Amino acid sequence: MFLFHLICAEIFQEASLWPRHLFPPKSDVRALGAKLNKHFNVKPGLGSGRSNRSADVGNFYVPFSFDMLSIRGAQEEEPPDAQLMRLDNMLLAEGVSGPEKGGGSAAAAAAAAATGGGAGADNSAEHSDYRAKLSQIRQIYHTELEKYEQACNEFTTHVMNLLREQSRTRPISPKEIERMVGIIHRKFSSIQMQLKQSTCEAVMILRSRFLDARRKRRNFNKQATEILNEYFYSHLSNPYPSEEAKEELAKKCSITVSQVSNWFGNKRIRYKKNIGKFQEEANMYAARTAVNAANVSSHGSQANSPSTPNSAGSAGSFNMSNSGDLFMSVQSLNGDSGYQGAQVGANVQSQVDTLRHVINQTGGYSEGLAGTQMYSPQGINANGGWQDAATPSSVTSPTEGPGSVHSDTSN
DNA sequence: GCAAATGATTGTGC
């Protein structure tokens, strides 16, 4: 029996010796629980209340609840055969067990879906990386499986020999031999199950790398950033684009609506946290907007009607002029409203002068400038929130017409 | 190599 324990200990140890490099850092897989559970139709209610959370399990980092795979849990709830069948099915579906099929159809589909199918070369590069890693897992799995099967056979033979030797000194019934063999096989099959479970975990964690969008983060191109910034700074009093505006921005920037939302979320919070740092950027975009406004004024009579720039109907032209917020920026630059973070240098002051000049050229805007007195600097009120944000539909910018639409109104 | 910038995610509150 000592030998048995020795072998078992060794086998168990080996079972936990999966190469760590196949596993992402713990933090990487934190978010994957829900996604993967969803993928495998695992209901969130399974197991404990925190079953969706990640956890350390022995030497492994398990990114989400493996209630559906858990040997301990499963043995109590359902026969091991069913559990083993599930594991087998999963490994088959992922292309780990069964015939090799170029990374596994399901896995390949997952990789394709995860990479968005957008970037061609990038996609295939990631795809091949995924396949290579999956192949590595597959190889390790088969090697280990073979090793365990061999160990099982060797150990069974060894025990049989021992029993045969013992049969010289005491009578041993065939039933006893059968029982011993059964025990050995059960033990080894549970080890096999652990191996399969570990393999499933490895595959899913590998897959998680492709499902985690953060790993594929790409900075937006300069043009997209410019467009977003232009909108942000020209709507500084209420930088909450409507759904229509978001869609328009997304289209213009070749990004998704949710990316636009993310961008504005990040921008708002980062701007608010460090207004001073963004002041220069704000000035630059204000100046640009002013120039655009001047261009518009020189090309059409609409320059005299500052009541429409922020309306949803003009979403297509948001990157042009927005006089309302521009006024606010100018006012901030002048320090009229005691803007705390604005340390306006001489160059900025000259910009202000230019802006004033430009604005005067657009005609009839001096009233609007006076009208911006109701805004706190840069649109942020004393509570740290955007003044307009709370009551967007009822509060109308002095330069905005009644038709103005903000995202908040859609709520 | 490091710090800053940046896009994405998560948890929380409304």
Place this chain on the structure above:
DNA sequence: GCACAATCATTTGC
């Protein structure tokens, strides 16, 4: 469901 705040992971600039 949205916004905010905190945080993570990656990219970028030095």
